[in-house]
Amino acid sequence: MKAIVYSQTGDPSVLHLVDRPVSEPGAGEVRVRIVVSGVNPTDWKSRRGSAPGEALPFDEVVPGQDGAGIVEAVGAGVQHVTVGDRVWLALAAYQRAHSGSAQEHAVLPADRVFALPANASFDQGASLGVPAITAYRALTVAEDGPRRLHPGALAGKVVLVAGGAGAVGHAAIQLARWAGASVITTVSGPAKAALATAAGAQHVLNYTDSDIVAQIRQIAPDGVDLVVEVAPAQNSQLDLAVIRNRGSIAVYANNGGDQMTLDVRKHFSLNVRYQFLLLYTVGADVIRAAAEDINAALRDGALAVGEEAGLPLHRVDLAHTADAHALVESAAVGKVLIDVSH
Numbered sequence: 001m002k003a004i005v006y007s008q009t010g011d012p013s014v015l016h017l018v019d020r021p022v023s024e025p026g027a028g029e030v031r032v033r034i035v036v037s038g039v040n041p042t043d044w045k046s047r048r049g050s051a052p053g054e055a056l057p058f059d060e061v062v063p064g065q066d067g068a069g070i071v072e073a074v075g076a077g078v079q080h081v082t083v084g085d086r087v088w089l090a091l092a093a094y095q096r097a098h099s100g101s102a103q104e105h106a107v108l109p110a111d112r113v114f115a116l117p118a119n120a121s122f123d124q125g126a127s128l129g130v131p132a133i134t135a136y137r138a139l140t141v142a143e144d145g146p147r148r149l150h151p152g153a154l155a156g157k158v159v160l161v162a163g164g165a166g167a168v169g170h171a172a173i174q175l176a177r178w179a180g181a182s183v184i185t186t187v188s189g190p191a192k193a194a195l196a197t198a199a200g201a202q203h204v205l206n207y208t209d210s211d212i213v214a215q216i217r218q219i220a221p222d223g224v225d226l227v228v229e230v231a232p233a234q235n236s237q238l239d240l241a242v243i244r245n246r247g248s249i250a251v252y253a254n255n256g257g258d259q260m261t262l263d264v265r266k267h268f269s270l271n272v273r274y275q276f277l278l279l280y281t282v283g284a285d286v287i288r289a290a291a292e293d294i295n296a297a298l299r300d301g302a303l304a305v306g307e308e309a310g311l312p313l314h315r316v317d318l319a320h321t322a323d324a325h326a327l328v329e330s331a332a333v334g335k336v337l338i339d340v341s342h
Contacts, residue, residue, distance in 0.1 A: 009049030067101030068125025088125030199310030
């Protein structure tokens with residue numbers, strides 16, 4: 001079978017297409033024929049490392065946390081999926097050398113494999129994983145909010161999604177709307193505003209406007225209930241200015257810098273909760289719950305992809321995975337997918 005591997009950190013040129021034998025799944029494992037692989041910022045950050053040539057945890061790594069395909073074989077003890085099932089993957093490559101989705105056949109732990117609803121495409125499945133579960137976690141950490149999502153779970157809530165044209169922002173808009181929230185999102189210009197609108201945000205604002213706080217406060221006079229934050233260092237003052245008493249700010253990325261300054265007294269007075277989140281360490285129970293509710297959203301027709309749904313798709317074949325990584329690393333707007341097999 002064909003697989004993409006790298007044995008040292010560096011730019012996309014360290015990725016190589018190789019031939020590998022197909023492996024059999026062990027107990028608690030599943031082998032999936034990958035149809036589409038999704039590429040996320042975490043993939044290129046892991047590949048690049050902190051410096052070129054940095055030591056890897058394994059001699060060789062197959063990249064790709066997300067993907068979708070068809071179950072080919074299951075190991076002992078696996079019951080929730082069977083041979084022939086259409087599935088989507090999450091965290092496929094986490095702490096594993098050869099389980100990544102950038103290959104034709106991947107063997108990975110069964111708890112990272114989830115049934116793909118019949119009405120969902122492989123493109124949708126490969127676009128879930130990191131973005132959708134991250135968005136789900138951000139929407140379920142508020143002190144006064146739900147721990148699970150379903151229609152009506154966020155009814156009456158106002159959610160502010162920073163960067164609504166990104167993959168996580170796109171999923172957050174869609175999941176929040178599916179759960180009944182009123183969604184405000186901030187973007188940098190008209191093109192991204194059109195995408196966030198297509199995703200379903202009712203209020204799309206330009207964060208460069210000098211009166212952005214007043215615009216948000218006009219929509220939510222009592223303040224927003226929850227902020228899904230991609231750039232805390234840049235947006236900390238804005239978030240404080242628009243959050244309501246007992247509101248929560250869920251931080252899933254460090255765009256714009258690693259250091260932020262907070263006004264302690266003002267946060268005290270509003271009982272603001274900050275929740276930082278990293279998908280790798282949220283725990284298996286959270287991921288399992290997220291997958292169940294994401295699948296419910298898919299069955300209801302949510303989480304669509306494509307430009308008409310606010311998430312343009314960029315495609316390459318497996319041999320050009322380096323180009324896919326370069327696209328994501330250059331902050332291409334939309335979702336980058338790798339067509340692995342038919």
